[in-house]
Amino acid sequence: MHDLDTDGEERVLRFGRFELHPQRRLLLDGDRALPIGARALDILLVLVESAGKIVSKETIISQVWPKTFVEEINLRVHISALRRALGVCPQSRDYITNVRQRGYSFVAYVEQISRRTGEVALQPCDVPSLPSRPVRIEGRDKLIEDLTRRLHARRHITLIGPGGVGKTTVALRVAQQQLGRFRDGVRFVDLASVSDPACLVSVLASELGLAVPEGVDARTHLFAILANRHMLVLLDNCEHLIDACAALCEALLHAGPALHILATSREALRTCEEYVQPLAPLESPPMGSHLRLAAALRYPAIKLFARRARARQSGFRLRESDVPRVVELCRRLDGLPLAIELAAAQLDAQSLEGILALLDNHGYLSLLGRRSTPARQSSLMASLDWSYALLDAHQRSCLHGLAACGEYFTVSDVRNTLGRLPISDTERCGSISRLVSLSLIGLRRDGDNVYYHMLNSTRAYAAEKGRQAVIAAQQPGAAAG
Structure with a gap:
């Protein structure tokens, strides 16, 4: 129903956090393709291309279902589906309005932009989505808010801290907050499995969903494609490739003026544009404190232990009598989220006294976490081995x-x-x-x-x-x- 452009450019319609690609018949929420039906997409195109005007129901039906008799109820069903698809945005109620007895109107501001069809597209289906992390993160709200705001002024931010302190979890939450704010999306690249610095560029291109043509230099190809991208790249676990990562970040930021980098590392990369954000352990009650349960639960370390314990045992309840032992446990575990989660997991087989006894003989270093956890975070021993090897x-x-x-x-x-x-x-x-x-x-x-x-x-x-x-x-x- 829509003519394709033949002048080498693709027309893109942008509104709010969404992009509508008529030629590709694709609706993006940030860098995520929204699954909507073909008819619903056709209806959206009709409304968006007439943004600010009232489009009668008869006009919509005639354009979406030409030469076909369709009941008005079918149109209402697809409009409802569109509103649900746009419902991830708080302003979705302002996108499509129903003008009584006249039709529908798309009332949001629509920006029309053009992109060359010869550009290599970073398709959402070609790259992995951001890995999931627990919905709640204790004690990091202000930091996440500060980093989210700072990312728009700083092009390179590196989160540093000891193993198990939660760098990846915080970085992923910050990255999730950026979905829809970068025109070309947010990309996650885990470098933990990369051992050869010489492979770094090729791995990055692959993780971004880019195939390097045979006989073409991967570095030149990658930089050329990213030159005009407005994108956030999250580079996770840079410490074992620190020199190569630093050089690559410098080159990427130089090649792509609209590119932003969020990195995690156990040490700073020391690039010219880097803003270093240390990540401290979670706050625990001070030594010698005598707290009631309500006061203890104001500390992020105690809240994390209680939450993880409930996740392991549905009937777990932190009691007033448990507070001194849990306070001692979190303090001796330094407020490290990984250590606290590993300790809470032991409640399946240990009492609080038993877990504290493990701390006395250092056996807790080998306690294992979830099977899905990356190898370097499967235990405190593995996390420290990762740093020791450097x-x-x-x-x-x-x-x-x-x-x-x-x-x-x-x-x-x-x-x-x-x-x-x-x-x-x-x-x-x-x-x-x-x-x-x-x-x-x-x-x-x-x-x-x-x-x-x-x-x-x-x-x-x-x-x-x-x-x-x-x-x-x-x-x-x-x-x-």
């Missing part, structure tokens, strides 16, 4: 040594604790900087004073790795040093 021998030795320090320690403590290691002052300082950058130890400032902080789980892990290293060094045939 360290060199000197950095590992320093991490082992720092396990003997308290929860908080000073520069002087570091010097005294690591003074016996067979490494130079320069190597020691470089190693400490590397541990801080990878979020294995935290750095805090109090006026002119600088002190460090190590999470309980990291300390337990470092102590065990140090013990294993001593045993290995004592084995016959072990290399000197």
